[in-house]
Amino acid sequence: MALFPLPRFAGEGWGGGSAMxxxxxxxxxxxxxxxxxxxxxxxxxVRIVPGDPALxxxxxxxxxxxxxxxxxxxxxxxxxxxxxFSFITSALMGDFGVSMVTGRSITAEVAAVLPHTLDxxxxxxIFGVVVGVPVGIWAALNRNxxxxxxxxxxxxxxxxxPVFVSGIFLLLAFSLHWRWFPxxxxxxxxxxxxxxxxxxxxxxxxxxxxxxxxxRVTRSAMLASLGEDYIRTARAKGVPWRRVVWVHGLRNASxxxxxxxxxxxxxxLGNSVLTEIVFNRPGLxxxxxxxLNQRDYTMLQGLMVIYCFLIVVVNLIxxxxxxxxxxxxxxx
Amino acid sequence: MSTTSxxxxxxxxxxxxxxxxxxxxNPTTAVGVVICLLIMAAAIFAPWLAPYDPAEQDIxxxxxxPSAEFWLGTDQFGRDILSRLMWGxxxxxxxxxxxxxxxxxxxxxxGLVSGYIGGKFDLFVMQVMDVLLSFPSLILGLIVVxxxxxxxxxxxxxxxxxxxxxxxxxxxxxxxALKERAFVEAGRALxxxxxxxxxxxxxxxxxxxxxxxxxxxxxxxxxxEASLSFIGLGVKPPTATWGGMTRxxxxxxxxxxxxxxxxxxxxxxxxxxxxxxxxxxRDATDPKxxxx
Amino acid sequence: MSxxxxxxxxxxxxxxxxxxxxxxxxxxxxxxEDISFTIxxxxxxxxxxxxxxxxxxxxxxxxxxxxxxxxxxxxxxxNVLTAKGAALKALRRRMQIVFQDPYSSLDPRxxxxxxxxxxxxxxxxxxxxxxxxxxxxxxxxxxxxxxALDRFAHEFSGGQxxxxxxxxxxxxxxxLIVADEPVSALDxxxxxxxxxxxxxxxxxxxLSFLFVSHDLSVVRWFCDRVAVMxxxxxxxxxxxxxxxxxxxHPYAQMLRDASPIPDPSRRxxxxxxxxxxxxxxxxxxxxxxxxxxxxxxxQCSTQMxxxxxxxxxxxxxxxxxxxx
Ligand SMILES: Nc1ncnc2c1ncn2[C@@H]1O[C@H](COP(=O)(O)OP(=O)(O)OP(=O)(O)O)[C@@H](O)[C@H]1O
Ligand code: SF4
Ligand SMILES: [Mg+2]
Numbered sequence: 001m002a003l004f005p006l007p008r009f010a011g012e013g014w015g016g017g018s019a020m021x022x023x024x025x026x027x028x029x030x031x032x033x034x035x036x037x038x039x040x041x042x043x044x045x046v047r048i049v050p051g052d053p054a055l056x057x058x059x060x061x062x063x064x065x066x067x068x069x070x071x072x073x074x075x076x077x078x079x080x081x082x083x084x085f086s087f088i089t090s091a092l093m094g095d096f097g098v099s100m101v102t103g104r105s106i107t108a109e110v111a112a113v114l115p116h117t118l119d120x121x122x123x124x125x126i127f128g129v130v131v132g133v134p135v136g137i138w139a140a141l142n143r144n145x146x147x148x149x150x151x152x153x154x155x156x157x158x159x160x161x162p163v164f165v166s167g168i169f170l171l172l173a174f175s176l177h178w179r180w181f182p183x184x185x186x187x188x189x190x191x192x193x194x195x196x197x198x199x200x201x202x203x204x205x206x207x208x209x210x211x212x213x214x215x216r217v218t219r220s221a222m223l224a225s226l227g228e229d230y231i232r233t234a235r236a237k238g239v240p241w242r243r244v245v246w247v248h249g250l251r252n253a254s255x256x257x258x259x260x261x262x263x264x265x266x267x268x269l270g271n272s273v274l275t276e277i278v279f280n281r282p283g284l285x286x287x288x289x290x291x292l293n294q295r296d297y298t299m300l301q302g303l304m305v306i307y308c309f310l311i312v313v314v315n316l317i318x319x320x321x322x323x324x325x326x327x328x329x330x331x332x
Numbered sequence: 333m334s335t336t337s338x339x340x341x342x343x344x345x346x347x348x349x350x351x352x353x354x355x356x357x358n359p360t361t362a363v364g365v366v367i368c369l370l371i372m373a374a375a376i377f378a379p380w381l382a383p384y385d386p387a388e389q390d391i392x393x394x395x396x397x398p399s400a401e402f403w404l405g406t407d408q409f410g411r412d413i414l415s416r417l418m419w420g421x422x423x424x425x426x427x428x429x430x431x432x433x434x435x436x437x438x439x440x441x442x443g444l445v446s447g448y449i450g451g452k453f454d455l456f457v458m459q460v461m462d463v464l465l466s467f468p469s470l471i472l473g474l475i476v477v478x479x480x481x482x483x484x485x486x487x488x489x490x491x492x493x494x495x496x497x498x499x500x501x502x503x504x505x506x507x508x509a510l511k512e513r514a515f516v517e518a519g520r521a522l523x524x525x526x527x528x529x530x531x532x533x534x535x536x537x538x539x540x541x542x543x544x545x546x547x548x549x550x551x552x553x554x555x556x557e558a559s560l561s562f563i564g565l566g567v568k569p570p571t572a573t574w575g576g577m578t579r580x581x582x583x584x585x586x587x588x589x590x591x592x593x594x595x596x597x598x599x600x601x602x603x604x605x606x607x608x609x610x611x612x613x614r615d616a617t618d619p620k621x622x623x624x
Numbered sequence: 625m626s627x628x629x630x631x632x633x634x635x636x637x638x639x640x641x642x643x644x645x646x647x648x649x650x651x652x653x654x655x656x657e658d659i660s661f662t663i664x665x666x667x668x669x670x671x672x673x674x675x676x677x678x679x680x681x682x683x684x685x686x687x688x689x690x691x692x693x694x695x696x697x698x699x700x701x702x703n704v705l706t707a708k709g710a711a712l713k714a715l716r717r718r719m720q721i722v723f724q725d726p727y728s729s730l731d732p733r734x735x736x737x738x739x740x741x742x743x744x745x746x747x748x749x750x751x752x753x754x755x756x757x758x759x760x761x762x763x764x765x766x767x768x769x770x771x772a773l774d775r776f777a778h779e780f781s782g783g784q785x786x787x788x789x790x791x792x793x794x795x796x797x798x799x800l801i802v803a804d805e806p807v808s809a810l811d812x813x814x815x816x817x818x819x820x821x822x823x824x825x826x827x828x829x830x831l832s833f834l835f836v837s838h839d840l841s842v843v844r845w846f847c848d849r850v851a852v853m854x855x856x857x858x859x860x861x862x863x864x865x866x867x868x869x870x871x872x873h874p875y876a877q878m879l880r881d882a883s884p885i886p887d888p889s890r891r892x893x894x895x896x897x898x899x900x901x902x903x904x905x906x907x908x909x910x911x912x913x914x915x916x917x918x919x920x921x922x923q924c925s926t927q928m929x930x931x932x933x934x935x936x937x938x939x940x941x942x943x944x945x946x947x948x
Contacts, residue, residue, distance in 0.1 A: 034463075034466075037459065037460075037463045038463050038466060038467070040463075041460075041463050041464065041467070045472075045475060045476060045479070046475070046479065152360075153360075156360070156604065156607055156608060156611065157604060159607065160555075160600060160603040160604035160607050161600060161603075162555045162558050162559055162562075162596075162599055162600070162603065163559075164558075164559065164562045164575075164578065164582075164596075165578065165596035165597075165599055165600055168578070168582060168585070168592050168593070168596055169593070169596065171585070172585065172589050172592075172593070176585070176586070176589070266466065266467070266468040267468055267469075267470075269468055269471070270468030270469065270470035270471045271468075271470060271559075273470065273471070273474070273563070274470075274559055274562065274563070277562075277563065288471075288474065289563060289564075292474075292478050292563070292564070292565070293564075300475060300478060300479075304471070304475055307467075307468065307471055308467075311466055311467070311468070312466075315466065513728040513729075514723040514724075514725055514728045514729035515728060515729050515730055515731045517684070517689050517721070517723070518721065518723065518729055518730075518789070518792065519731075520689055521687055521689060521716060521719075521720060521721045522716065522720070522742075522743040522746065522792070522795075522796060523712075523713040523716035523717060523743070523746055523747060523796070524742075524743075524746060528746070532742075533731050533733075533734070536731075536733040536734075537731070537732065537733055
């Protein structure tokens with residue numbers, strides 16, 4: 001279902017040369033049109049979908065003067081093209097605007113909490129890989145056995161959990177009932193022990209989906225790769241089975257796994273919003289919910305742009321990882 | 333006239349029917365179907381089955397734990413959780429089915445036309461779809477609902493928007509394969525219009541793939557709807573929604589944990605049931621798995 | 625003989641494709657370079673040549689299933705290439721096509737009855753009961769029982785499907801049928817049956833045929849006239865008997881010499897033994913055949929040979945410096 005390729009654009013030439021740096025530079029350059037396209041989508045959604053944002057923000061009862069004033073403040077009185085142009089250029093230069101409500105720079109607000117969100121997302125990703133890859137391999141090796149069936153049922157269950165539901169269940173069990181973990185999740189960034197301790201439950205809640213997806217992908221990729229000829233040849237040649245599985249099988253399975261990890265980082269980022277609400281953690285999610293409640297329109301737009309940047313960066317990293325795992329990608 | 337050769341092969345079921353047949357023999361799918369049907373029945377017949385009025389407040393029975401009288405307990409206004417869950421199921425199902433239906437029609441049409449026309453147009457359309465796809469659906473849905481306002485129709489629009497791109501992709505691939513087949517050219521040679529070829533000949537052939545995709549995405553739609561309601565962007569109170577009920581329960585989690593647990597379980601069950609059905613259907617229609 | 629129905633002049637179709645991943649370059653495949661021929665009423669006109677020489681492309685281009693780049697196609701004096709809307713639809717009725725692959729030429733989701741009745745409805749020829757009656761009659765004409773009406777394509781064998789494809793072409797009462805290797809995908813045992821059916825229909829309905837084939841013996845049996853194609857051009861044309869028995873062009877001679885194989889299971893495949901396989905993407909200068917030609921002369925590699933009429937009345941012509 002979801003193995004869609006990352007956004008690619010016609011202009012993406014590969015050119016000659018195969019040095020890693022050349023590869024990196026090309027991918028970086030290729031990311032710019034992607035970014036512009038995604039920003040254009042944001043612009044369309046924010047400026048065109050709701051009609052007049054000033055009206056949306058102020059509500060139906062607002063006086064015409066108030067609306068006109070707000071329109072000027074938001075730059076909505078300029079032509080659509082002028083708005084679009086300044087939106088794209090300032091976003092590309094890292095200027096995401098200021099909050100309508102607090103007047104503070106969005107970059108600053110986000111930078112203050114971004115480490116918490118990144119902690120959570122990266123930890124969940126690691127959790128997903130650490131759980132999903134071995135379980136997937138184990139399931140593939142025991143095809144149709146007890147472990148395999150259990151892995152399939154549990155992974156189906158895992159990816160059916162809305163993150164706020166798993167979060168609440170974990171909170172009830174481990175924080176309220178057994179009291180192993182704190183209810184309040186905001187950690188002191190400088191205190192690494194505290195940071196890690198408060199990360200455990202949210203990571204499990206959010207990483208569950210990731211672990212479920214990775215289990216499934218690893219299982220099917222391993223099954224496919226174990227069925228290939230050279231694996232059978234390696235076995236026939238007397239290479240120890242354990243080595244065949246871990247070295248040959250896994251190397252082949254790693255491409256689909258990396259694809260899925262890259263693809264689902266977006267889902268993790270999205271779901272981190274819910275996790276942060278449940279575990280009362282500071283982060284992008286908290287800011288989004290705050291902006292929603294205060295109708296902080298510029299903040300929402302800025303956040304959306306920041307999400308775009310994060311997604312594009314993740315796609316870039318995934319692509320670079322391909323280059324590391326599979327030298328063919330570079331050469332092609 | 334030359335000889336009459338007799339008809340050989342017996343009629344064999346094709347596509348969707350075969351998928352259903354294969355899926356039925358799979359225990360996971362069967363369980364999924366049962367779960368989905370039970371939840372749907374409870375939601376559809378809520379007006380007759382629900383023990384209480386979902387909106388009726390009863391201050392003497394606030395925050396009651398589960399009991400013989402209130403099977404799943406009551407909330408902070410004394411409303412019966414079970415009744416609210418049954419009614420709330422209607423919202424979940426309406427929004428998700430509406431959104432997936434809309435996404436399937438719009439996305440399917442985009443993929444169909446784009447794949448059929450091909451060339452630069454197709455390249456452009458698919459790049460737009462890729463951009464749409466690269467956005468986390470929850471964030472996209474959240475912003476769109478925030479901009480449009482939390483109403484049922486807007487939820488449908490927002491969730492549909494997040495699912496359009498996958499449907500476009502799923503419709504496009506088989507369209508591109510089918511348009512190369514001789515029967516499409518035969519239709520053109522017979523004087524059929526492009527519209528006729530596209531909708532009478534190509535569309536029926538891709539329908540089963542789009543429908544399997546629909547079941548798979550229904551699960552996602554239910555999850556996104558519940559998540560948006562949990563954030564506070566669902567259909568407005570006092571209408572019961574599962575996500576909204578979980579949120580209300582979460583605020584009382586120290587006093588009455590069941591308030592959050594039961595709606596959470598309801599969402600989980602529906603998503604799980606839909607995933608089970610979708611998984612079975614996909615395995616049954618996936619040509620790669622067919623020979624297993 | 626009778627008057628011409630289809631006149632093709634200077635037909636050309638190139639495909640432009642981007643090839644190569646690291647550095648995409650534009651490749652121009654000159655599938656059909658320059659083709660002219662005439663088909664008369666009731667005549668069967670054969671088009672032969674090696675795989676990839678552009679036979680199918682020519683057939684599809686003259687039916688406007690793909691848009692040709694240049695040339696004219698005239699049906700009874702009417703310009704086919706500029707026709708639009710209703711005029712084009714009316715022209716499509718006159719010319720039908722039967723495809724090579726019987727497995728992909730029928731819509732898998734449509735019953736045979738619907739497949740036969742739909743064209744009648746689209747052209748306003750018949751509706752409802754009358755359409756069904758006609759469809760049943762057509763099935764009978766191609767040798768299938770009326771019960772087939774309610775069946776689907778996958779229930780039939782290749783030969784039966786090809787019969788259905790022929791019946792579908794007949795639904796709009798065409799005057800010309802383009803048959804693009806109509807039997808080469810079939811079992812040898814049913815090839816003859818389908819060929820007999822087409823011959824029968826041709827005589828009974830007075831149909832003209834453009835018959836595309838690899839198989840020289842079939843062409844000789846079925847066709848009145850034949851054109852030999854090489855790299856998107858016609859190199860020789862004339863009465864089937866003369867061209868296939870006493871070809872003038874060295875390429876046609878090569879085909880003939882390699883062809884008479886009595887064993888039917890080995891028929892249908894032209895020899896590719898002599899010389900390298902020609903590439904429509906990179907045709908040689910001068911006579912396109914010169915790299916493989918045993919008679920090649922110095923001028924052959926620089927000068928395109930002109931079309932020269934063959935000796936005798938109505939014996940066609942050839943494009944070769946030997947006969948210039
Ligand atoms: N849609 C297309 N795009 C690009 N190239 C094409 C296309 N269709 C055909 N060609 C090329 O045009 C040339 C002629 O193809 P065509 O199918 O007309 O040959 P043919 O004589 O019918 O061969 P065969 O006997 O194999 O059917 C081939 O080189 C083929 O690869
Ligand atoms: S023109 Fe020359 S090369 Fe071409 S066929 Fe005739 S003799 Fe051969
Ligand atoms: Mg051909």
